[in-house]
Amino acid sequence: MIADTTVPQDRRRTARRAHVWLTALLVLISIASLAIGASGTSLWGALQKLVSGQPLSQTEQVVLWDIRMPRMILGICVGASLAVSGAVMQGLFRNPLADPGIVGVSAGASLGAITAIVLSGLLPLAAMAWLGFWLVPLAAFLGGWGSTILLYRVSTRRGRTSVATMLLAGIALGALAGALSGILVYMADDAQLRDLTFWGLGSLAGATWAKVLVAGPVIVLSILVAASLGHGLNGLAFGEATASHMGIPVQRIKNAAILAVAAATGAAVAVSGGIGFIGIVVPHLLRLSTGPDHQPLLLNAALLGASLLLIADVISRVIIAPAELPIGIVTAVLGAPVFLWILLRRRGLVDL
Amino acid sequence: MTLTTRNIHARIGKKEILHGIDFTARAGEITAIVGPNGSGKSTLLKAITDEVDFTGEVILNGRNTAKMKPWELAAMRGVLPQSTTLAFPFTVIEVVRMGLMAGASGERADIPSRALAAVGLDGYSGRFYQELSGGEQQRAQLARVLCQVWHPVVDGAPRWLLLDEPVASLDIGHQLLVMRLMKDYASRGGGVVAVMHDLNLSAMFADQMAIIMSGTLLTSGPPDTVIQNDILSKAYGCSLTVNTAPEEGQSFLLPHLAMHN
Ligand SMILES: Nc1ncnc2c1ncn2[C@@H]1O[C@H](COP(=O)(O)OP(=O)(O)OP(=O)(O)O)[C@@H](O)[C@H]1O
Ligand SMILES: [Mg+2]
Numbered sequence: 001m002i003a004d005t006t007v008p009q010d011r012r013r014t015a016r017r018a019h020v021w022l023t024a025l026l027v028l029i030s031i032a033s034l035a036i037g038a039s040g041t042s043l044w045g046a047l048q049k050l051v052s053g054q055p056l057s058q059t060e061q062v063v064l065w066d067i068r069m070p071r072m073i074l075g076i077c078v079g080a081s082l083a084v085s086g087a088v089m090q091g092l093f094r095n096p097l098a099d100p101g102i103v104g105v106s107a108g109a110s111l112g113a114i115t116a117i118v119l120s121g122l123l124p125l126a127a128m129a130w131l132g133f134w135l136v137p138l139a140a141f142l143g144g145w146g147s148t149i150l151l152y153r154v155s156t157r158r159g160r161t162s163v164a165t166m167l168l169a170g171i172a173l174g175a176l177a178g179a180l181s182g183i184l185v186y187m188a189d190d191a192q193l194r195d196l197t198f199w200g201l202g203s204l205a206g207a208t209w210a211k212v213l214v215a216g217p218v219i220v221l222s223i224l225v226a227a228s229l230g231h232g233l234n235g236l237a238f239g240e241a242t243a244s245h246m247g248i249p250v251q252r253i254k255n256a257a258i259l260a261v262a263a264a265t266g267a268a269v270a271v272s273g274g275i276g277f278i279g280i281v282v283p284h285l286l287r288l289s290t291g292p293d294h295q296p297l298l299l300n301a302a303l304l305g306a307s308l309l310l311i312a313d314v315i316s317r318v319i320i321a322p323a324e325l326p327i328g329i330v331t332a333v334l335g336a337p338v339f340l341w342i343l344l345r346r347r348g349l350v351d352l
Numbered sequence: 353m354t355l356t357t358r359n360i361h362a363r364i365g366k367k368e369i370l371h372g373i374d375f376t377a378r379a380g381e382i383t384a385i386v387g388p389n390g391s392g393k394s395t396l397l398k399a400i401t402d403e404v405d406f407t408g409e410v411i412l413n414g415r416n417t418a419k420m421k422p423w424e425l426a427a428m429r430g431v432l433p434q435s436t437t438l439a440f441p442f443t444v445i446e447v448v449r450m451g452l453m454a455g456a457s458g459e460r461a462d463i464p465s466r467a468l469a470a471v472g473l474d475g476y477s478g479r480f481y482q483e484l485s486g487g488e489q490q491r492a493q494l495a496r497v498l499c500q501v502w503h504p505v506v507d508g509a510p511r512w513l514l515l516d517e518p519v520a521s522l523d524i525g526h527q528l529l530v531m532r533l534m535k536d537y538a539s540r541g542g543g544v545v546a547v548m549h550d551l552n553l554s555a556m557f558a559d560q561m562a563i564i565m566s567g568t569l570l571t572s573g574p575p576d577t578v579i580q581n582d583i584l585s586k587a588y589g590c591s592l593t594v595n596t597a598p599e600e601g602q603s604f605l606l607p608h609l610a611m612h613n
Contacts, residue, residue, distance in 0.1 A: 011443070094439035234450060237439040241403045246450060246500065247426025292440030 015296035018289070022303035026076070029310045033072045036314050039063050071207035075313050076306040077219040078204065078272045081264035083305020084226045084298055086279020091233030091294055092257045093155070093166055096287070096342065099279040100265040103170030105147050107177035109262075109269040112143025117195050118184045133214045141218075141266030147173050148258045204272055204313050205324055215267040222263040223302055229257055230295035237292070275328050277335020278305050284342055353379040353413045353510045355400070355543055360408035362392075362399040369395045370406070370567045377560065379510030379543040382534055384554040387564035388588055393547040394434055396564060397516050401431050413509050429512035430497035434547075436489075438481055444468065444492050445477035451499030463502050467495040472529055487521045494518055494530065504542025512543040520549060531557045555579050555603050563587050579603045
């Protein structure tokens with residue numbers, strides 16, 4: 001006889017302890033991310049100089065302060081936002097396979113960003129001046145928002161989400177967004193094409209303080225909103241009707257979840273292009289180790305997502321140094337097998 | 353204090369399912385809603401809990417539920433649906449604990465395990481909900497609902513258990529356990545409304561019975577006024593003999609082998 005699976009101890013405590021471990025991990029990896037790079041600049045050398053009051057050399061300042069620092073911060077923001085968006089979407093769609101990258105939300109956000117880059121010339125100059133740096137993230141947000149709402153409408157009937165419909169609708173949405181993006185690329189002039197290519201590389205290589213300032217606040221805000229949804233998403237695991245019987249303001253939770261996902265995904269896509277699989281792998285690993293309770297899960301996802309993205313970024317920087325691999329390739333190589341593994345272990349998930 | 357519906361017309365999609373139902377359940381009693389498959393029992397419960405579109409009024413303890421916030425309602429009544437799916441691998445105790453979060457008035461932390469014991473699931477806390485049998489899942493959900501409205505009376509106002517087929521997938525021992533639990537809840541002042549198929553259990557435990565047929569209330573009253581040959585054969589379209597148990601004096605039903613003509 002196979003013994004019953006039981007969870008002997010209270011998983012809430014394990015999950016709370018994980019906050020501490022994951023924070024420590026993130027700190028370590030952040031330091032590593034500052035210390036490791038193609039140029040020979042040493043973080044420790046620079047720190048010694050700082051401590052002893054010597055001025056930093058020009059190279060040290062540029063490499064550490066203008067290149068690695070914003071890149072690290074952007075990596076933390078993007079990784080956290082991808083993982084949290086994944087966790088929130090999975091809660092909203094009641095399925096561990098929902099992820100902004102897989103169900104077309106990232107494609108929608110990309111379409112928004114591309115539209116902004118190509119068609120921004122049509123906007124009145126005053127509007128351009130006013131929106132400035134915000135135009136691309138804003139458009140990416142709107143694209144992500146539109147596609148999340150569309151997806152939810154298509155795949156959810158009477159509070160139940162059909163996984164098959166969700167995945168298929170995601171493919172259709174992704175294809176449609178890709179086609180529209182293609183048309184826009186075709187319309188683009190040379191300067192815009194350069195912008196597009198640069199943006200589409202899907203990496204943290206272009207990280208600047210300006211990008212940190214634009215994307216950072218949006219991402220932090222949407223993660224804070226998402227983190228407050230834990231209780232509601234737990235209730236939604238029983239379906240919308242039962243959640244509302246438990247006193248959860250279902251409509252408000254759904255709206256907040258969709259907005260938070262769209263803002264976080266939009267901002268992440270706007271500054272880093274499409275980076276896949278973080279949103280699926282991170283929450284899944286956490287659910288396996290500390291349970292599906294969304295209250296600790298969302299914060300843990302932010303911490304682990306940030307750490308994993310920084311690790312992927314360091315790998316992408318050193319593996320073919322001095323050249324750089326786009327980080328999307330690294331996360332796909334690491335993440336796609338995990339995704340397949342989830343499918344293999346729980347085939348029932350996609351049965352109709 | 354009562355749970356009252358006034359002239360409920362409920363629709364699902366374009367189809368009207370309930371055609372004007374006036375129904376009353378009193379606190380301190382078990383009210384059983386019975387009737388054939390598809391007659392609208394679940395829909396009535398869903399109208400009461402605002403899950404389907406309806407016109408008419410639902411009055412809970414003197415307040416119109418349309419004017420109450422989700423958390424006010426959750427503090428006053430627990431709802432057990434006919435079936436529940438769960439999306440993630442929560443353990444039994446985690447499922448039951450979710451009832452607590454809805455419960456308003458700082459209720460005690462040992463309630464989840466007491467609720468589990470009450471439905472005969474002590475020792476199941478660490479098991480994965482998705483790996484339980486159908487009847488065990490149903491009882492775990494009942495424990496969650498119990499947890500939400502653990503004390504039958506709060507600040508002088510009764511709380512309500514609204515249960516859709518709470519014993520449908522249970523064996524006879526656990527059916528009795530759950531019916532006794534409902535009886536106990538009612539006797540301590542709470543209100544219990546349960547959709548039932550087992551007329552014998554209903555007759556044995558319910559204080560009031562209401563028969564729903566084709567979206568209307570056929571009749572309602574104490575069990576011995578409802579458990580009548582002519583009423584039941586009209587409702588269910590089969591012939592039954594109403595008998596009286598020799599020792600306990602209760603009505604019970606025997607279906608006839610031959611088909612109703
Ligand atoms: N989602 C739905 N869409 C369309 N019609 C529905 C839906 N749910 C229920 N109905 C219809 O409403 C009527 C009443 O259904 P309801 O679920 O209330 O029956 P019930 O009395 O609870 O039956 P049972 O004893 O089988 O649980 C049925 O005719 C059913 O076909
Ligand atoms: Mg029913």
